[in-house]
Ligand SMILES: Nc1ncnc2c1ncn2[C@@H]1O[C@H](COP(=O)(O)OP(=O)(O)O)[C@@H](O)[C@H]1O
C-alpha cells in the first residue's frame with residue numbers, strides 16, 4: 001500500500017533537514033545529515049541503537065540545537081528555539097521511554113496535550129466561569145474525540161501510573177494527538193509490545209495518517225512494521241545517513257543490510 | 267450501600283467537570299459550610315478560637331499556598347515562614363498608613379506584595395531543583411526574617427521591634443485589635459479561607475493546574491509538548507506566595523495581634539507548614555486542610571493525654587510530640603506520599619462497595 005500512495009507528482013516538503021551535525025562533547029551523534037519529510041507521508045527513521053535517531057527527533061522539535069546545519073519547517077528556516085515554540089508551531093511527539101505525567105489521570109494527561117491551544121487567563125480560571133469554563137468544555141470535547149479514536153474510554157479517570165505498559169504508550173500517543181499536530185514524531189511507539197499490541201498501534205498510526213492527514217516521522221526497529229507503514233525510510237548508522245528511499249529500496253541496500261539488518265536486535 | 271455512584275449519570279462535560287459531582291458529596295459539603303458559618307459563630311469562645319479554629323484556618327491558608335508550589339508544581343520551599351512575614355509586614359505597613367482601609371483589602375494587598383517577593387525568590391527554580399532549590403528558599407527564609415528584624419522602617423521604628431495590629435474593620439465589623447469580637451475574627455478568616463480554597467481548586471483543576479503538574483511529574487516532557495517552564499514555575503511561586511502572604515497577614519492582624527518576626531515566622535513555621543502538606547497530602551486541596559487540622563490538633567491532644575492523663579512534664583510531652591511527628595512524617599513519606607487525603611479517598615472507595623466488597 002505504500003507503493004500506491006508514494007508517487008504523488010510534486011510532493012510538498014513539510015520539513016527539511018539540511019547538513020545537520022550535532023555533537024555532545026566529543027561524541028558526534030549526527031554527522032552532516034540531510035533529508036526531508038513530505039506533507040502527508042509516514043517517514044520511517046531506522047538504524048541500530050545509538051545511531052542518532054532519537055537525537056534527530058530532538059533536533060527537529062528544538063530540544064537540541066545542532067552545531068551546524070539548517071532546519072526548514074513549512075518553508076521557513078527555523079531559528080534556534082525552545083521546544084515549546086516548536087510545539088506551538090505544530091510539532092508534537094511521543095518518547096522512547098514513556099514520559100507521561102504519572103501523577104495525573106489519563107484525561108488530564110491528554111488535556112495537557114492541548115496546552116498550546118488554551119490561553120484564558122488566571123482570573124477566569126480562578127472563578128472557573130465565563131471564558132475559562134467555555135474553553136475547558138470546548139477542549140474537553142476535542143480530547144474526547146481523541147479518546148474515542150484511540151479506544152481508551154475505559155481508562156479516562158485512571159492515574160496513568162497504574163496503567164499497563166501498552167496502554168501507557170497509547171495514552172502518550174493520545175496526548176500528542178490532542179495537540180492536533182501537523183508533524184507527529186513517534187519514537188519507537190511499539191517497542192516492548194506484544195504482537196497484538198503492535199498490530200493495534202500500527203493500525204492507529206495508519207488511521208491517524210489517513211483520517212487526519214497528519215505527517216508522521218516514525219522511529220521503529222521492527223522491519224515488518226516499517227515496511228507496512230512507511231512511505232519512505234531514512235537509515236542512520238553511527239550518526240551518518242547511509243540510505244534514503246522506499247522501504248523496498250532501503251531493504252535491498254547492501255550498506256543497510258550490513259549496518260542494520262545484519263545486526264541482531266531485540 | 268449509602269454512598270453510591272451508580273445510577274447517577276453525568277450527561278455533559280460541564281457537569282462532569284464539577285468539583286463535587288455526586289449529590290451526597292454536595293450535601294456533605296453544604297452541611298459542613300452551614301455548620302461552619304452559622305452554628306460555630308454562636309458557640310465559639312476564646313479558647314476554641316485562639317487555640318484551635320483561628321490557627322487551623324490560617325495554617326490551612328498557608329498549607330494551600332505551599333501545596334500549590336510543592337504539591338502541584340513540585341518545587342520544594344523552606345521559605346514559607348519568611349513569606350508569611352512578608353504578608354504580615356505588608357499588612358502592618360498598610361494598616362498603619364491607611365487606618366480607614368477595610369482589612370479584606372489589606373489582606374489581599376499583603377497577598378499581592380508577597381506574590382511579587384515570592385516570584386523574585388522563585389527565579390532560582392529556573393536553574394536549580396530539589397535539594398538545591400530547598401537550600402535557596404531556606405536562604406530566603408533567613409534573609410527575610412533578618413530584614414524585618416534589622417530595618418526599623420518595617421516596624422515603624424517601634425522600641426520593641428515588634429509590630430502590633432491596630433483595630434480595623436472588614437465590611438463594618440471590627441476584626442482586628444483586642445476589642446474585636448472573637449466570632450467576627452473567626453468569620454473573617456473562615457470566609458477568606460473558603461473563598462480562596464475554592465479558587466485554588468479552580469486553578470488547579472484547569473489549564474494552569476495541569477501545567478504545574480506536568481512540570482512536577484516530568485519537566486522535560488512538559489516543555490516538549492508545549493508547557494513553558496519559566497511561566498509555569500514563576501506563576502506557581504506567585505500564586506503560592508499570594509496564599510502564604512495572606513496567611514501571614516491574617517496570623518498577625520487577626521489571630522496573634524502582635525508578632526516578633528524570629529518567633530512568629532521562623533524556620534519552625536516553614537517546617538510545620540511543610541509537614542502539614544506532606545501529612546495532609548501533596549497535590550490536594552482537601553489535604554491542605556486535613557494536614558493543618560492534624561498539626562494544630564496533635565499538640566493539644568497529646569498535651570492533654572500526656573500531661574493531663576499520664577502526668578508527664580510539659581517538656582517531656584514536647585519531646586514525645588517531636589518524636590511522634592518525625593515518625594509520622596517518615597511513615598507518610600514512605601508508605602503514603604499522598605497523605606491523609608489519600609486515606610480519605612480509600613475510605614470513600616471502600617464505602618462505595620460496602621457492604622459487599624466484591
Ligand atoms: N544528552 C546526551 N549527552 C551525551 N550523549 C548523548 C546524548 N544523547 C544522545 N547521546 C549519544 O548520541 C548517540 C545517539 O544517541 P540516540 O540519538 O539516542 O540514538 P538512537 O535513538 O538511534 O538509539 C549515542 O552515542 C548517545 O550516547
Ligand SMILES: [Mg+2]
Pocket residue numbers: 053054055096
Ligand atoms: Mg532512541
